[in-house]
Amino acid sequence: MHQMHGAGETGAVQPAIELRGIDKRFGAVHANKEIDLKVDKGTIHGIVGENGAGKSTLMSILYGFYQADAGTIHVDGKLCDIKGSEDAIAVGIGMVHQHFMLVETFSVLENVILGVEGGAVLREGVDKAREELKRLEREYSLNIDPDAKVGDLSVGLQQRVEILKALYRGAEILILDEPTGVLTPQEADHLFRILDTLKEQGKTVVLITHKLREIMAATDNVSVMRQGAMVAHRKTAETSPEELSELMVGRKVLLRLEKDEANPAATVLNVENLCVDNAQGVRKVKNATFNVRAGEIVGIAGVSGNGQSELLEALGGIRSASEGKVELNGQDVTPGKGVDAAELRRRGVAHVPEDRHRMAMVTAFSAKEAAILGYEDDPAYQKGVLLDWNAISAATANMMSEFDVRPDNPDLKAANFSGGNQQKLVLAREIMRDPELLLVGQPTRGVDIGAIEFIHKRIVAMRDAGKAVLLVSVELDEIMSLADRIVVMCDGAIVGEVAASEANERVLGLMMAGVDPNEAKAAEGQA
């Protein structure tokens, strides 16, 4: 508690964290190259970089998951030897992971005291914790009911529980790893307000993200990593997204994709009153009606978990329709009896699913085995009754060169490729089939900036070649830069449709919360 006052008032304060010459290798991979980093006390410090730039390794070293090969960590000017997360917590470092580490069936309070119950008899600890929680919530305006069951809370609130956990353990320095990936824009804004409050109270925040917009909006200082090295430190006020992305990639990147006007032709996909139930019989898609024409990209926006996944899976033939119908070029392809994923593929529907690891590939397979998933019955891949692995290898090598997959080794295990390269391989498999309709879900989730640009260009190229593209993404930036028309879903139903040219983040954000598009636009007008 002694750090609470005084921070930032005099010029010569100790930095909250100072890393000197941190170096880490994993075998041949040089993950961190002599990293120096100073994070001033009472600031929000952003760390940006592509996937694989070494951000997570660096933070894992700071939090004690890994030990650095060389270099030192200083917290509040004192040299610290951090061997595990207990050591990190002891010197006041707390971490909010990308994937929450919460017990869903426990209450907020129970989650917060997990591991620091303070004795064998729960009662005393719980009572003490309740007082402390009340104080923390007041101080940081977190608005959480300590007795609510964590499983019942929204993702944004669950994240606040994680923050609360770190604060309860006495964290003075809070590390957040890609905190906004699962939040709506409104929830993200709320998170940043909380971070501001933390800063005002003298806490130090380290924010790891690949979203430059957030860096610009929320941080005081920003450090850029590229290929394991720290390439630049900037005051946020003195930099721009363009400069940062150039620093991250080492070259100029188009942040806003340049594309021509769409030339929509005949309707390819026509969806009428489609309803989809999940395995438990809960209706996840409610009377969805929309269409996608040749030569246009239709984006489906929505907060994660509002039925987009089920809609995409139904259109891909993985789930059955409960009601309604789906037509492809005028022919009935309502998913269910007789129309499965294989049948849809035969009719020219390619599908890049949202979840790469769970659905798009078998990570235990080699790249060439992954490259024929769904197309293993292609005559070009057969040699009599056997699979023609030579032909498959050649086809995979072709996909790899066409989509710049690295390393270009068809025999390498799929799991050993980076996320971006796995995704490029999946896109190559689906796009190179030259389909009539391309279904794409979260095409750039967990993909680095260089690859995002490449993937976006390929998707637009599909459109320009006169194909129909349906894009599902929870990244509003992505939807707004790629789509020609935007359909917004909330709670399984389609709230409305807007032309991309008329859309902005606020209108879409309101629609994602279920507000009628006209009202949303009116609200926007008043604002």
Place this chain on the structure above:
Amino acid sequence: MSKTVELPRWIDVGALPLLNLLLALVVSGLVVLAIGENPVEVVEILLYGAFGYEEAWGYTLYYTTNFIFTGLAFAVAFHCGLFNIGAEGQAYVGGLGVTLAALYLDFLPFPIMLVVAMLAAMIFGAAWAYIPAYLQARRGSHVVITTIMFNFIASSLMVYLLVNVLRPEGSMTPESEQIAEHLRLPFIHDIAGALGIEMASSPLNLSFVYAIVISVMVWLFIWHTRWGYAIRTVGANAVAATYAGLEPGRFIIIAMMISGALSSFMALNEVMGVQHRLLIDFTAGYGFVGIAVALMGRNHPFGIFLAALLFGMLYQGGAELSFEIPTISNDMVVVIQGLVILFTGAMEHMFRPRVTKIYTAWRLRQDAGEAA
């Protein structure tokens, strides 16, 4: 939690199983010591009994044949993510198919009969596996539970059939009639004799060659056919299979039926090759040991061959052992076999973390040396 290097294949399928086997033998040696015998002598007798003379080889390979079939059977289901512990029952019912074909179609010439018997074994074994497979694929009943129950059902069914239906009139033993002489699989020593090579007589018969052929076919099937690919996809990631349009339930049923067919080939060896009639409990636990064989052989036909040979050796050498050293009873031999199964099958991952660590350290030093 530091990163590790992936183990090369020779360690994964060679050195690690050997290490496990060695440990099993050391522990077995301690058990032998505990009952006051000399472990070195025991190993000598075991090895001599298994490989020391021509006849021993014949017996060892005869046992190996059974283990290859049941091991392959387990492996095919395992590649589909299924733990088929019903090989025992599937082989038993497969034996019924072979016997019925041989008894009622005995007018057929041998080559045709051979094909018919194989088909009969496959159909019966696959049919017996189909019911648990269907229940798993369409009703979600776990195959581990259903296949083990089907072992019991098969056992009761066969006792009923052998006692009440197949037992020849006047016979007091619950076994079928002998199959016609010209329908029996030739013994290897007979074939060798016909070619002018003198060989000691043993139960080793043509089905051993068949087992090798089937091993190659299973290898081709798993890694070089569309169905094999589909089965591995379903086994590794059923969601990805659905996404690809490979309906998991369909391939669960296919994999289980192939598994049942493969285990029933054991009946070719036993019924057509050696016993020449259907005996009660002729499967004698080979189906269960096949699980250990497949796990030890990493579900790869070549590994399964090696593991089957090991268990063939333990069976044959163990029989010799209990004969030579009376204090080492048959039960003692089972203990030793059990230890081998325990260490190579159930505890196969015991050394893995340490070996991986040592190998990683070695590789890193190697890489550092190259970099310098």
